[in-house]
Amino acid sequence: MRIYLAGPDVFLPDAAARGAALKGVCARHGLVGVFPLDPLAEAEPAGWAALPEWQRIALRNEAHIRTAAALIANLTPFRGPSADVGTVFEIGFARALGLPVFGWTATRADFAARTRSFLGDAARHGRDGAWRDGEGLAVEAFGCAENLMIDGAIVASGGALEAAELPPDRRWTDLATFERCVARAAAQLTRR
């Protein structure tokens, strides 16, 4: 069963080795991990050859997700309080296709706490009880791990979220939290 492995891991200096490690964990649980950098299983459409590299990467990732049975996303905060937007795009894409969406993240702080921490002194507690940023935009505070569209997709799709509080130097190398997520996905997908 093919599982698309969304995440900013593709930006790591040793992205290929990281992808191999993630796929190894999947294999131990009877799943076939598909890393975004993998070539397509089928031949690429002839028309893609003329496209710039970034467009080919986007189309390849979309094609990977279309042939996957589920998606596991690395939701570890990336350059701000939220997950990598490429990863989040792929979660939305998978959700619309009806795939179960699983996520894991290297922090246990919820989305509101992370956002207020990111805003620092700019965060203001308004008269209506809501926290707002320096421009007046509200801080979403539903106790979710991420923006509610992401938590909503995980719940509504029958997926699950695994969170652990990892030290900074293990955020991009840890496999244990990912493995717990894979184990839950394997159990859930086998049950279906």
Next chain:
Amino acid sequence: MRIYLAGPDVFLPDAAARGAALKGVCARHGLVGVFPLDPLAEAEPAGWAALPEWQRIALRNEAHIRTAAALIANLTPFRGPSADVGTVFEIGFARALGLPVFGWTATRADFAARTRSFLGDAARHGRDGAWRDGEGLAVEAFGCAENLMIDGAIVASGGALEAAELPPDRRWTDLATFERCVARAAAQLTRR
């Protein structure tokens, strides 16, 4: 023709008024703007009543997109170098459904420039020519306006992007850039 208006505008203190203004622009171009805070056109499924508010919001937004002919996203950077992740989720969702995706943004700086600016002194120019953050993760640099999944979806879906360099105090109130995007969407959707 119903157009879903994705964006962090829902977090503004005057979100309802902002939604009305955006919908007014759509109406001038013969389109029906659907703001995320709008109630569903049809009755909500009975089962939703027992769900927490955040889950109902997520399901409602997904339902809005499923009944839309296209999506227009406010891609203005939000608490970091990228767009709001709720908005990006919805772009991925719309893309998987085959909807044309349009975007507008209050900056002309490309994604790589915004990311390097966000990283500041932590940005490092590696021996391989790539810029990396303090943890070694590469800065995506394809000349795109956003992560390549977003630019890729706009291009592949037949959409368009409108960018303007707006001063900070007009980032969340401007309607002119949005209106240029709506005009392009109206022309494109009528032509189909």
